[in-house]
Amino acid sequence: MAIETSNVKATADDFLSIIRDQQRGKLKVYLGSSPGVGKTYEMLIEGNRLKKRGVDVVVGYVEPHDRPETTAQIGDLEVVPPRTIKYHEVALREMDLDALLARKPTVALVDELAHTNAPGSKNRKRYEDIQDLLVAGINVISTVNIQHLESLYNIVEQATGVRVKERVPDEVVAQADQIVTVDLPAEDLLERLQSGRIYPLERVQAAMANFFTKRNLTRLREMTLSESANFLDRQERASGAVEPNVSALGQVMVAISSRGPDSGKLLRKTARLAAQLNGTWYAVYVRTPEESAIKISAEDQRRVTDTLETAQKMGGLVILLKGEDVAQALAAFAREYGITHIVVGRPGKKRPWQLFKSSLHDVLLKELPNIDFIIV
Secondary structure, three states, X not given: OHHHHHHHHHHHHHHHHHHHHHHOOOEEEEEXXXXXXXXXXXXXXXXXXXXXXXXOEEEEEOOOOOOHHHHHHHOOOEEOOOEEEEEOOEEEEEOOHHHHHHHOOOXXXXXXXXXXXXXXOOOOEHHHHHHHHHHOOOEEEEEEEHHHEHHHHHHHHHHHOOXXXXXXXXXXXXXXXXXXXXXXXXXXXXXXXXXXXXXOHHHHHHHHHOOOOHHHHXXXXXXXXXXXXXXXXXXXXXXXXOOOOHHHOOEEEEEEOOOOXXXXXXXXXXXHHHHHHOOEEXXXXXXXXXXXXXXXXXXXXXXXXXXHHHHHHOOOEEEEEEOOOHHHHHHHHHHHOOOOEEEEOOOOOOOHHHOOOOOHHHHHHHHOOOOEEEXX
């Protein structure tokens, strides 16, 4: 009887999930390699095309960047006026989320998915505003550049020398119902830049000396095409359109430490590896007696908490373990969960009392000979 009740409940929950999915709005993302390739332009063209077909479309927020061609595409589309927030005596324009929710169009055009909202806004990031619209049953078309993906932060910095401040979790883009790549060769983009069609002419030379170099644009374009293919592959596998390739699937684990260097780099490496393997990834932290709640410092505790929250936002599953020995706890977890790849930080220099003790890396390599290790 108990088993039957449990099964009925599971079935009811599944059906409720289906209903919620049907009520939830759909997300379409125009993905580009850099500013100026035409993402906003294409989004507005689609908005006008939908309007002509009788669809209730509004502009939730568009940043035309003073580009006449883009501004002209707003045309007859209804625009929900942005709200103005004063911050340090500066007037900032932001999307009016409450007005959009009250208006409840069929489709809302919302530019710049990775944008950080002004202080005092309901949500910190625009992608969180968009998620609120989707939950309310409003379909959204948005835009984002490849360099804003969280997992590419280090790769973009190494390739271009630019540290991207505004970032969006990969999963937000990966879970979009449709992703359209807006592609433009580097030569054409530079020609567009030099003609003043991206930035005012007085900013062109500075842009070409920094971000808009042919090398940077080519590398970003390669990333865009690669990530687009990866997103498409994941969507097809999730929908069952492609037969799953068992050998391509992977379970990835990243070991989190309270004192480890650059945890963000570890998480981004893990998230990208899991995406490439079409697998699940786990952020695992082992709390030893030495790091109990009464012994661990407030700074170390905050670092661990921030790292695990970031991992969750990036699509990882957070696992907290307790154990006397970190390496043995990690090895046991890896065996139980069928982990195929482990991401760890580079080992630090041993202290005098550790000279004759096996390192975490040594123990894991010995205990898990059939697992691939990636040392960041």
